[in-house]
Amino acid sequence: EPEVTQTPSHQVTQMGQEVILRCVPISNHLYFYWYRQILGQKVEFLVSFYNNEISEKSEIFDDQFSVERPDGSNFTLKIRSTKLEDSAMYFCASRPDRGRFISNQPQHFGDGTRLSIL
Amino acid sequence: AQKVTQAQTEISVVEKEDVTLDCVYETRDTTYYLFWYKQPPSGELVFLIRRNSFDEQNEISGRYSWNFQKSTSSFNFTITASQVVDSAVYFCALSEAGNAGGTSYGKLTFGQGTILTVHP
Numbered sequence: 290e291p292e293v294t295q296t297p298s299h300q301v302t303q304m305g306q307e308v309i310l311r312c313v314p315i316s317n318h319l320y321f322y323w324y325r326q327i328l329g330q331k332v333e334f335l336v337s338f339y340n341n342e343i344s345e346k347s348e349i350f351d352d353q354f355s356v357e358r359p360d361g362s363n364f365t366l367k368i369r370s371t372k373l374e375d376s377a378m379y380f381c382a383s384r385p386d387r388g389r390f391i392s393n394q395p396q397h398f399g400d401g402t403r404l405s406i407l
Numbered sequence: 408a409q410k411v412t413q414a415q416t417e418i419s420v421v422e423k424e425d426v427t428l429d430c431v432y433e434t435r436d437t438t439y440y441l442f443w444y445k446q447p448p449s450g451e452l453v454f455l456i457r458r459n460s461f462d463e464q465n466e467i468s469g470r471y472s473w474n475f476q477k478s479t480s481s482f483n484f485t486i487t488a489s490q491v492v493d494s495a496v497y498f499c500a501l502s503e504a505g506n507a508g509g510t511s512y513g514k515l516t517f518g519q520g521t522i523l524t525v526h527p
Contacts, residue, residue, distance in 0.1 A: 320513055332452070332498060332517040344512040380452060384513060395442060396515060398452040 291315045295381050295399035302371055303407055310366045310402045312381030321364045322382040322396060323356065325349070332380065338364065368404075376406045409434045411501050413518035420489055421526050427485045428521050430499030436460075438504035441475065441482045442515065446496040455497075458482060489525045496520045 294313045302308045314321050323335040336346040338356055355367045364383075368375055382396040410433040420426045432441065443455040456468065458475045465474050474483045486493055500515040 322514065324515075331519045332500075332515075334514045334516065337512040337514055339512060345514055378450060382452075382515075394513070395454040395457055396513070397454070398444075400449075400451040403450075 293381055293383055293397050293399035295379075295402050297402060298400065299403045299405070301405045301407065304373055305370050308368050308371055308404065310368075310379050310381075310404070312364045312366070312399055313362050314364055314381065314383030315385075315397055316362070318383035318385050318397070320344075320384045321356075321358070322384075323366045324380045324382065324398075325377040326380065326401075327377045335366075335379075371404075371406045373406050376404060378403050409436075409439075409501050409503055409516045411499050411516055411518035413497075413499055413521050415521045416519070417522040417524070419524045419526065422491060423488050424525075425485060425487050426489050426493075426523065426525075427483055428497050428499070428523070430482045430484065430518055432480050432482060432499070432501045434501060434503055436503040440502045440504070442500040442502070443473070443482075443484045444498045444500060444517075446498065446520070448495070452498070456484070486523075489523075491525050491527055494523060494525045496522050 293315055296311045300308055321338040324332050325335055326332045334347050336350045336356055337344045353369045357365050378401045380401045381399045384394045384396045412431045415429055418426055439460045441458045445453045445455055456473055463475050463477055470487045472485045498520045499518040502513055502515050
């Protein structure tokens with residue numbers, strides 16, 4: 290069964306450094322998402338991406354964050370200048386395009402990247 | 408704005424007991440979708456079940472069943488004859504169709520999660 294893959298599984302970075310988290314969504318999916326989960330807390334929506342542009346973003350997704358689909362397969366999340374509070378598990382997800390009611394399709398999640406900021 | 412509340416922080420049961428996880432949601436949309444995801448200790452998020460707002464028929468799938476009640480905005484999830492492998496964090500999530508005047512690109516709003524521990 291096709292799956293969403295994320296790399297690396299664990300990233301350790303010094304505060305203030307830039308970090309790029311990588312995701313390869315399922316190949317025929319057209320909607321892509323990033324979520325984060327601070328340790329012990331709920332999963333929070335960051336951003337959705339469709340048709341090569343951001344379709345929706347949360348308050349968490351400030352100017353330090355950006356997303357990109359540099360080629361036909363990768364979907365990246367960049368944090369420009371990391372802060373201690375960026376330490377979290379970051380999940381990538383994708384879903385297929387089923388026309389108007391995309392929201393009823395379950396999102397398929399990757400295994401996550403654990404980001405640790407020192 | 409959409410909101411999901413899972414009042415149970417932790418539940419502990421003994422194997423073979425039935426367990427019900429509660430979920431209450433808020434939305435202004437008349438069309439929306441509800442999901443349950445499981446997060447085992449390894450950390451990944453695994454899709455379990457989905458329900459559409461316009462279909463209140465409750466179903467059973469193997470050991471899983473769910474009780475969707477629009478009148479009380481609840482979407483409870485039951486595991487029958489629990490097993491140790493069911494130990495995980497369970498998240499209820501909501502996705503709006505965007506028919507309350509806004510747009511929706513399918514983002515999920517998650518509850519806080521319920522930690523389920525099944526003891527042998």
